[in-house]
Amino acid sequence: MSKAVKLYQISRKVHKWAGLILSVVFMFVALTGLLLIFYTPLGLGTPLKTGTKADLSQSVTIDKVVSITTSQGLPGVTSIEDIFRIEWTPSENVYRVRLANNQEVQIDASTGEVLSTKPDYTGLLISLHDGYFFGNWYRYSALTLAGVSLILLSFSGYCMVGYPLYKRLVARKNEKNLRFSDQNVH
Numbered sequence: 001m002s003k004a005v006k007l008y009q010i011s012r013k014v015h016k017w018a019g020l021i022l023s024v025v026f027m028f029v030a031l032t033g034l035l036l037i038f039y040t041p042l043g044l045g046t047p048l049k050t051g052t053k054a055d056l057s058q059s060v061t062i063d064k065v066v067s068i069t070t071s072q073g074l075p076g077v078t079s080i081e082d083i084f085r086i087e088w089t090p091s092e093n094v095y096r097v098r099l100a101n102n103q104e105v106q107i108d109a110s111t112g113e114v115l116s117t118k119p120d121y122t123g124l125l126i127s128l129h130d131g132y133f134f135g136n137w138y139r140y141s142a143l144t145l146a147g148v149s150l151i152l153l154s155f156s157g158y159c160m161v162g163y164p165l166y167k168r169l170v171a172r173k174n175e176k177n178l179r180f181s182d183q184n185v186h
Contacts (some may be wrong), residue, residue, distance in 0.1 A: 011159035032129035051093035054110035077103040
């Protein structure tokens with residue numbers, strides 16, 4: 001058996017098993033990615049409210065945002081350590097405070113008025129999508145293996161497509177050479 005045939009057979013096996021095993025990881029990442037794209041229409045996220053338009057110099061400070069957030073009486077929110085992220089949206093003049101317990105508080109950046117306190121699952125979806133939810137072992141082991149395996153899948157796929165093409169090209173060339181040599185003999 002030639003080296004090319006062996007490579008082709010190995011490529012098929014690698015491609016099949018790596019694809020089957022990694023399809024679970026790829027499907028999970030694809031599903032969480034789709035949920036992140038459509039989280040608001042699906043009702044998983046809170047639409048952004050509009051704050052009072054004012055000059056930037058009149059904005060509430062981050063210390064005040066933390067104080068307002070922790071004073072809402074939300075379960076499990078007592079200090080800055082319970083805050084996952086604070087985002088400011090200038091076009092709406094709103095602070096969106098995402099909490100570690102999948103809650104969200106929207107605060108008017110000018111007045112400090114609380115506009116909304118609702119559950120928000122985008123933080124959970126993001127942490128599932130990027131692997132943070134499962135810990136560093138998953139992020140640095142499973143996702144690294146998935147990335148390397150995707151490279152192997154690509155390479156084995158190229159071999160699976162390229163080998164038959166190569167064989168056809170060689171066969172055509174041999175056929176042309178044979179016809180040419182037959183014409184020269186006659």
